[in-house]
Amino acid sequence: MPTPLFELRNLTKIYGGGLLGRQASAALDNFSLTFYEEEPKITTIAGESGSGKSTLANLALDFIHPTEGQIVYKGKDLGKMSRTERFNFRREVQAIFQDPFGTYNPFYKVDAVFDTVIGKFKLAHSKQEALKLTWAALEVVGLRPNEILGKYPHQLSGGQRQRIMVARAFLLKPRLIVADEPVSMVDASLQVRILDIFRDLKENYGISFLYITHDLSTAYQISDDIYVLYSGSVMENGNVDDVIQDPHHPYTQLLVSSIPVPDPDIRWEGRTTSSASELTVKAANNGCKFYQRCPHAMDRCTVSPPPAYPVGPSQFAACYLYADTQAAVVAIDRSPVGHVAS
Ligand code: ADP
Ligand code: MG
Numbered sequence: 106m107p108t109p110l111f112e113l114r115n116l117t118k119i120y121g122g123g124l125l126g127r128q129a130s131a132a133l134d135n136f137s138l139t140f141y142e143e144e145p146k147i148t149t150i151a152g153e154s155g156s157g158k159s160t161l162a163n164l165a166l167d168f169i170h171p172t173e174g175q176i177v178y179k180g181k182d183l184g185k186m187s188r189t190e191r192f193n194f195r196r197e198v199q200a201i202f203q204d205p206f207g208t209y210n211p212f213y214k215v216d217a218v219f220d221t222v223i224g225k226f227k228l229a230h231s232k233q234e235a236l237k238l239t240w241a242a243l244e245v246v247g248l249r250p251n252e253i254l255g256k257y258p259h260q261l262s263g264g265q266r267q268r269i270m271v272a273r274a275f276l277l278k279p280r281l282i283v284a285d286e287p288v289s290m291v292d293a294s295l296q297v298r299i300l301d302i303f304r305d306l307k308e309n310y311g312i313s314f315l316y317i318t319h320d321l322s323t324a325y326q327i328s329d330d331i332y333v334l335y336s337g338s339v340m341e342n343g344n345v346d347d348v349i350q351d352p353h354h355p356y357t358q359l360l361v362s363s364i365p366v367p368d369p370d371i372r373w374e375g376r377t378t379s380s381a382s383e384l385t386v387k388a389a390n391n392g393c394k395f396y397q398r399c400p401h402a403m404d405r406c407t408v409s410p411p412p413a414y415p416v417g418p419s420q421f422a423a424c425y426l427y428a429d430t431q432a433a434v435v436a437i438d439r440s441p442v443g444h445v446a447s
Contacts, residue, residue: 107141116174133157134337147314149324152334158317162285199274203286209258242272264295285317300327336394343420353422
């Protein structure tokens with residue numbers, strides 16, 4: 106049995122809490138995910154704007170606390186860690202955000218980014234050792250240190266600034282990087298390079314990623330598995346090839362069918378943003394949150410939210426369409442018709 110590294114257990118986040126808490130809908134609803142020590146992986150959280158992706162990232166980074174559920178790192182509940190364990194968690198679970206410019210102080214040379222973390226986490230005993238670490242980290246992300254060090258943030262491109270953030274995270278020898286839309290502000294050509302670096306860090310340094318995106322094509326490009334969020338709930342999850350080549354949930358089918366084949370750069374953003382948040386409110390009907398938009402909507406969908414039914418060897422869809430096939434899939438074949446093995 107692999108050893109769990111990082112466990113998100115049945116996380117629910119309701120903002121506001123208090124008296125309104127019961128009526129308010131959950132920004133994230135009963136979300137679970139585990140990373141294992143021995144199996145570094147890139148897990149994508151995909152969903153349109155407002156689906157709860159950043160809420161999940163902020164929970165995983167311990168920036169906000171779950172309303173319900175538990176977050177466990179190396180066997181320790183985040184809320185019950187000792188000072189040393191917490192310090193260790195802060196080093197080993199790193200964040201990369203969408204806007205790299207926002208994380209720089211414009212008045213300091215970029216060197217300060219590295220000096221600060223090296224100092225805070227006591228990674229070096231001398232200035233020379235610190236510089237050596239910085240150089241090595243910049244080289245890992247494909248930057249030439251002598252073209253980067255000594256510069257101010259505005260003298261670098263957006264792609265360079267984002268790669269510096271990856272180098273900064275790498276320097277800390279993290280086990281997991283939570284990357285919330287890390288390439289959505291970077292040119293398409295540079296997106297590929299940055300995502301390739303993620304894959305390199307996974308394969309050669311054993312670093313796992315929680316990769317958050319609204320872009321199904323980059324998810325397909327780099328991740329091992331995927332969770333499709335809609336209005337705070339997981340609609341479908343599984344191996345990324347299975348889910349994208351053979352989507353089962355009507356929502357995933359809608360998303361996949363709307364990616365025009367010749368243009369892999371197509372994005373979902375903006376498509377359904379406003380209707381998604383309206384429906385978040387309407388979905389107080391206790392049923393499936395996708396009900397109002399679902400071409401297969403049935404009466405039972407309004408009664409209670411569908412559980413995750415197995416639809417493939419490592420694929421689940423939260424949809425009553427699969428309620429009857431569940432037994433067949435498990436007992437007979439385990440690979441549904443049309444399933445593309447990978
Ligand atoms: P995403 O990152 O997928 O766009 P978010 O996690 O930011 O989604 O938001 C999910 C839902 O939670 C949205 O309906 C959003 O309006 C709400 N939300 C996010 N942050 C807060 C907050 N600090 N207070 C109240 N509601 C919030
Ligand atoms: Mg977000």
